[in-house]
Amino acid sequence: MTPDRASAARELLDFYAEAGVHALVGETPADRLASAQPEVPVVDVNATPDRPPLVRSQAAAPELAPVTAAPSVPTAPDIAVMAAREAARSAASLDDLRTMLAKFEGCALRTTAKQLVFADGNPQARVMFVGEAPGREEDLEGLPFVGRSGKLLDLMMAAIGLDRTSAYIANIIPWRPPGNRTPTPQESQICLPFILRQIELANPDILVCLGGPASQTLLGVKEGIKRTRGRWFNFHTGTREIRAIATFHPAYLLRSPLEKRFAWRDFLAVKKALKAA
Secondary structure (H helix, E strand, O other), X not given: OOHHHHHHHHHHHHHHHHOOOOEEOOOOOOOOOOOOOOOEEEEEOOOEOOEOOOEEEEOOOOOOOOOOOOOOOOOOHHHHHHHHHHHHHXXXXXXXXXXXXXXXXXXXXXXXXXXXXXXEEOOOOOEEEEEOOOOHHHHHHOOOOOOHHHHHHHHHHHOOOOOOOOXXXXXXXXXXXXXXXXXXHHHHHHHHHHHHXXXXXXXXXXXXXXXXXXXXXXXXXXXXXXXXOOOEEEEEOOOXXXXXXXXXXXXXXHHOHHHHHHHHHHHHHHHHHHHHO
């Protein structure tokens, strides 16, 4: 190296040292994230002609912990609704529908509920009762309307000559919401294709919507249950048109026993319609 180049190199090294640079790595690129990394030489930039450069080895980078996969992202509601429609449409029987619901992952409620609550009663019955969602007792037993409200429903059905062998019972949402909270509109829309297909496959003569949420979701009404109850609607199952009526949910009647007189009128109307059909 000529004196001029040596002087220029020394000045450059002095500049680097004053700037805080204290080491130079080798010119060959090295993957420092690799588990077995060869040692990389480190050159002392403070070396002078009077003091030879100190070359030492830099230890290989420590092995990093494996990166865990990110948690799965919940399915978007619109995509989940489309998947539910496709799955429900392909069900050829109630057993097929139950199997598809047990495997369906588009509704997050299935991850917090203990089990699927599909239906109870006789699927060949002429009348079908549909509520909103199962509660704690239903979640434990896997059957709809088995708690206090279920016992009241049994009494109401018995008053018009029905029981669980002559009626079919289900909910719009087949999984219990955490803490018995109200299902979100998105959850109801995701589960709607399944209950619609369930009604179509059961093919009842009369549909009874228990409570405001069931009436609004299935009948498309906007009014509250007090304005809707007792009114008859035409409901298209997908294959034929049947009669549908809204009435109070048994859980509401337990909190407001004075309203039972109106529910009794609704059940008498159901009895009369079954005789006339």
